[in-house]
Each structure stands twice: as structure tokens, then as C-alpha cells.
Amino acid sequence: LSGAMTSLTLRVSDLAGEWDRTGLIPLELLRELGAEGRLCAEVPEQYGGWGLSSLHSGAYTAHVGGLCSSLRSVMTSQGMAAWTVQRLGTAEQAADLLPRLTGGALAAVGFSEPGAGSDLAAMATTVRRDGDTVVVDGHKKWVTAAHYADLLVVVGRQEDGAVAVVVPTGTPGVRIERIADPLGCRAAGHADVHLDGVRLPADSVLGGHGLPTALLVTTALAYGRMSVAWGCVGILRACLAAATAHATVREQFGRPLAEHQLVAGHIADLYTAEQVATRVCEHASRCWDEGSPDQVVATVLAKHVSATQAARGAATAVQVLASAGSRDGHTVARAYRDAKLMEIIEGSSELCRLMLARHALSAPG
Ligand code: FAD
The missing domain is CATH 2.40.110.10 (Butyryl-CoA Dehydrogenase, subunit A, domain 2)
Incomplete structure (x- = not known):
């Protein structure tokens, strides 16, 4: 997996800012990544996927999320489509569609x-x-x-x-x-x-055949929620890296920003956000990998915590970089805009809170 991450880093390199400005990822690159099974890495090997566990797929998704949230979003959609086919389709439909989804079709x-x-x-x-x-x-x-x-x-x-x-x-x-x-x-x-x-x-x-709407929607969205949650971990890691690097090098009032306690406080908050998001995502992925009955609530929790931490953390990173991060295409500027959307999609923060409240109210003890 670390080899796959390194090769992706090299292929995305510093292009994410340009893709953000032009609004397009080159289609050939998406097809290439798709044909290597990289866009839906949890699909079993028999269908051309990598057969990754949720935990390993999460680590990979966070890596992509740290490089480029647009690419991670495309990956989330592809993975969600494959997951829906796997969960709802017949054996014939899986045998027909999954190899296409790991073969370059988007x-x-x-x-x-x-x-x-x-x-x-x-x-x-x-x-x-x-x-x-x-x-x-x-x-x-x-x-x-x-x-x-x-x-x-x-x-x-x-x-x-x-x-x-x-x-x-x-x-x-x-x-x-x-x-x-x-x-x-x-x-x-x-x-x-x-x-x-x-x-x-x-x-x-x-x-x-048909299913109750809530069942169908929850099945399909569950994968998307995990993917977005791990993508937010990537956003937080990218923001933490950018903020620490800048605060170490940039000097004001005769010393590095990091030596001013209020700036150090921002760094501590970002580190905390990254750690908290990582832990809730790891917990949820373990629930998936173990087939735990807590999987549904752990997934909603991971999505909600990661998205809110990423939105707040990205704003903090922009604050630390100030004018240095305040242009389109810059990592923290992109993160600031991208992370806000994570609070809206795959079940908004309000909807997640309602689901978590319902769970808490119904849980015994
Ligand atoms: P509304 O439902 O109108 O909600 C507006 C506000 O009211 C929100 O803050 C919401 O949380 C709140 N609200 C609504 N109902 C309640 C309630 N009962 N209690 C408390 N608060 C409430 N859709 C797809 O099908 N596929 C995709 O791939 C996809 N990708 C997307 C990508 C992006 C970047 C965005 C922005 C949206 C995407 N969507 C996609 C749509 C997304 O799922 C919806 O935007 C989302 O479900 C919210 O719906 P809405 O925008 O209509 O907001």
C-alpha cells in the first residue's frame, strides 16, 4: 500500500491546485487510475479490485484526500457505485459490472x-x-x-x-x-x-426488485460516509503539515510564528483535530472489518466528527498561513473550501446529529 501511495503522490504531484483552478482532472488520468483498480480499492480481487479492508482502504483514502479532495471525491463516487453493486446486485450483475468499474469505466x-x-x-x-x-x-x-x-x-x-x-x-x-x-x-x-x-x-x-427507501439509501451511503470521513482525515493532515511548516519558517516580531503561544495553540488544535478524526475513523473501519453491529452508528459518528473537525481545522490552517495561504489553488485555501462541503454531503452535520441523538436515546443504559 505504501508503494501505491508513493506512486499516486508522484502522479498528482503539485497538479491538484491547477485542477482546482481549471475545474478538471484529466480524463485519461482518471481512466488510468480506474483501470488500476485505484478508484474502488475495496472491490474483491476476483473482480479486479485490490480487496482492501476498510482500515487499509481508509489509509489510502486519507492519502488521496490529503493530495486532492476532488480526486478523492471521484474515488468516493466510484467506490460507492461498486459497493452498491456488490450489496444490492445479483451475482451476474456483480460479475458484469465490477470488472468494468475496476477496468477504467467511471x-x-x-x-x-x-x-x-x-x-x-x-x-x-x-x-x-x-x-x-x-x-x-x-x-x-x-x-x-x-x-x-x-x-x-x-x-x-x-x-x-x-x-x-x-x-x-x-x-x-x-x-x-x-x-x-x-x-x-x-x-x-x-x-x-x-x-x-x-x-x-x-x-x-x-x-x-424494490427495497424500503431508508434501507437502500443507508446501504449505498454507508460506503460514501466512510470514504468522506477518511478523506477529511487527509485534509486535516495536509493542513497540519502546511501550518507546522509555515509556523516554523515564517518569523514575526523577531521569532518564528510557532514560538508565539497563540499560534502554537492553533497548531495544537490542528493536531488534536487530526488525531480525533483518525481515531473515530479507525474505530468505524474496524467495525466494518469485524462486521460489528456498531458499524452503522460508528460510520455516522466518523463522518460527522471528521467533517466538522476538517472544516474547523482548515479554517485554523488558513489563519496560521494568513496571506501566504490566501489564494486559489493553495493547499489550505482548497482545504478551506473543500472541507466546508464535507459538512453537507453524505448526510449533513444536522442529519448526522439527528441520527446520533436517535441512537443515544434508544441505547440501553
Ligand atoms: P437541504 O436538504 O435543503 O438542507 C438545507 C439545510 O437544512 C442543511 O443544513 C440541512 O442539514 C438542514 N436540514 C434539512 N432537514 C433537516 C432536518 N430534518 N433537521 C435539521 N436540519 C435539517 N447528491 C447525490 O445524490 N450524489 C452525489 O454524488 C452528490 N454529491 C454532492 C457533492 C457536493 C459538493 C454537494 C454540495 C452536494 C452533493 N450531493 C450529491 C447533494 C447532497 O447530498 C445534498 O446537498 C445534501 O443531501 C443536502 O441536501 P440539500 O442541499 O438539498 O439541502
């Missing part, structure tokens, strides 16, 4: 709609059966990586519940509309997806 996952953000039970996208086909109609919003994607995993309603359907982006009736100038993760390829009478073979529906 994927994105669409839940959110104009009327269904936090409240996914309000989804209006329909997946109607019609003989041996299904017809998809709807509008998905803010789909990360949709601009790059070959395949979309779209969540909608069928007669018997919620379904996830795999939609090739080249299918007639699919229109992908790029979101201009997002606040952060600017090269993650966010787009709105319009689906108008999109006709697909009936076996495009994962598992072939």
Missing part, C-alpha cells in the same frame, strides 16, 4: 433531486417496468463525478419500493449538465442529471 451515484435533498424519501424519479425493459424519468442534482462518468447508479421508485438502476450515460434521454464554479472540490465533475424516458433492459435494476 461511475457516479445519484440520489439528490430538486425536491429531495436531506429528505430522500421525497425522491420523485421513477423506474417504470415495461415488458422486459424499464423506463427511467427524473432529475438528479449535484451528482459528483457525473461529468466524467460512463455509468450512473440512479436511485428511484418502482411499484414495490426504491430501486437502484445502472444507467450508461450514453443512453438516449440522459443529459448531463455540469455545475459551474462549485464552492469546493472544483474538479470533482459535479453535474445535474436529467433522465427523460430513458429505456433500459429490465436487468439494469440492481437485484431486480
Whole structure:
């Protein structure tokens, strides 16, 4: 794994700032990384993945998150698509789709709609059966990586519940509309997806039948939450590294910034944030790897803690660097914008707090 991290560092090198400014990661690079199984590294080896445990995948995701949150976001989408296929698809669907996802095809996952953000039970996208086909109609919003994607995993309603359907982006009736100038993760390829009478073979529906909306959504989002949580650990590590390096070298009032106690306090806060986020993520990943019943709540906790720590920690890092970090493309400036979005996606901080409160209130003792 450390070899894989080093090789990725060399390939991203200092390009993340440029990708952030141009709003694009080169498509060839994404395909190359995808074809090496790097974008969904938990997929079992039999399907061309690396078969990483959640803990190892987390370490890798944090590494990518520290280099470039846009790339990590693309990776989260790909991993979430693969996870959804693994969890909900039939053996035939897994055998067909997973090797494509580890072979260079890029994927994105669409839940959110104009009327269904936090409240996914309000989804209006329909997946109607019609003989041996299904017809998809709807509008998905803010789909990360949709601009790059070959395949979309779209969540909608069928007669018997919620379904996830795999939609090739080249299918007639699919229109992908790029979101201009997002606040952060600017090269993650966010787009709105319009689906108008999109006709697909009936076996495009994962598992072939509907599930309760909450069950389907929780299953798919669980992977995304872990990935975002570990990505936030990476953001914190990058911020800590930038802040300590700057505070050691930059002098004001005749001594390094780090020797001014209020600045040292910022460094201590950043270190604490990084450590706290790392520990909650490690705990959650161990729950995944051990199949613990605490997995669901540990995942929500990891996502919530890491995202809030990253948003606060990135602001602290900008404060330490001050004007030196206050330009587009700089590590801490990117982190500041990227981290804020982590408090919104995969279950906002408010939704996470509601889930954690529900858990605390229902837990015995
Ligand atoms: P709203 O639901 O309108 O919420 C607005 C505010 O009200 C939030 O602070 C929210 O927490 C709060 N709120 C809402 N309901 C409650 C409540 N009951 N109690 C307390 N507070 C509440 N979607 C996808 O499907 N796929 C993707 O890949 C994807 N990627 C994204 C990437 C980015 C960068 C962003 C910004 C969004 C992405 N989304 C994606 C959409 C994302 O999932 C939604 O933005 C998110 O679920 C929140 O929905 P909303 O923006 O409509 O906010």
C-alpha cells in the first residue's frame, strides 16, 4: 500500500491546485487510475479490485484526500457505485459490472433531486417496468463525478419500493449538465442529471426488485460516509503539515510564528483535530472489518466528527498561513473550501446529529 501511495503522490504531484483552478482532472488520468483498480480499492480481487479492508482502504483514502479532495471525491463516487453493486446486485450483475468499474469505466451515484435533498424519501424519479425493459424519468442534482462518468447508479421508485438502476450515460434521454464554479472540490465533475424516458433492459435494476427507501439509501451511503470521513482525515493532515511548516519558517516580531503561544495553540488544535478524526475513523473501519453491529452508528459518528473537525481545522490552517495561504489553488485555501462541503454531503452535520441523538436515546443504559 505504501508503494501505491508513493506512486499516486508522484502522479498528482503539485497538479491538484491547477485542477482546482481549471475545474478538471484529466480524463485519461482518471481512466488510468480506474483501470488500476485505484478508484474502488475495496472491490474483491476476483473482480479486479485490490480487496482492501476498510482500515487499509481508509489509509489510502486519507492519502488521496490529503493530495486532492476532488480526486478523492471521484474515488468516493466510484467506490460507492461498486459497493452498491456488490450489496444490492445479483451475482451476474456483480460479475458484469465490477470488472468494468475496476477496468477504467467511471461511475457516479445519484440520489439528490430538486425536491429531495436531506429528505430522500421525497425522491420523485421513477423506474417504470415495461415488458422486459424499464423506463427511467427524473432529475438528479449535484451528482459528483457525473461529468466524467460512463455509468450512473440512479436511485428511484418502482411499484414495490426504491430501486437502484445502472444507467450508461450514453443512453438516449440522459443529459448531463455540469455545475459551474462549485464552492469546493472544483474538479470533482459535479453535474445535474436529467433522465427523460430513458429505456433500459429490465436487468439494469440492481437485484431486480424494490427495497424500503431508508434501507437502500443507508446501504449505498454507508460506503460514501466512510470514504468522506477518511478523506477529511487527509485534509486535516495536509493542513497540519502546511501550518507546522509555515509556523516554523515564517518569523514575526523577531521569532518564528510557532514560538508565539497563540499560534502554537492553533497548531495544537490542528493536531488534536487530526488525531480525533483518525481515531473515530479507525474505530468505524474496524467495525466494518469485524462486521460489528456498531458499524452503522460508528460510520455516522466518523463522518460527522471528521467533517466538522476538517472544516474547523482548515479554517485554523488558513489563519496560521494568513496571506501566504490566501489564494486559489493553495493547499489550505482548497482545504478551506473543500472541507466546508464535507459538512453537507453524505448526510449533513444536522442529519448526522439527528441520527446520533436517535441512537443515544434508544441505547440501553
Ligand atoms: P437541504 O436538504 O435543503 O438542507 C438545507 C439545510 O437544512 C442543511 O443544513 C440541512 O442539514 C438542514 N436540514 C434539512 N432537514 C433537516 C432536518 N430534518 N433537521 C435539521 N436540519 C435539517 N447528491 C447525490 O445524490 N450524489 C452525489 O454524488 C452528490 N454529491 C454532492 C457533492 C457536493 C459538493 C454537494 C454540495 C452536494 C452533493 N450531493 C450529491 C447533494 C447532497 O447530498 C445534498 O446537498 C445534501 O443531501 C443536502 O441536501 P440539500 O442541499 O438539498 O439541502
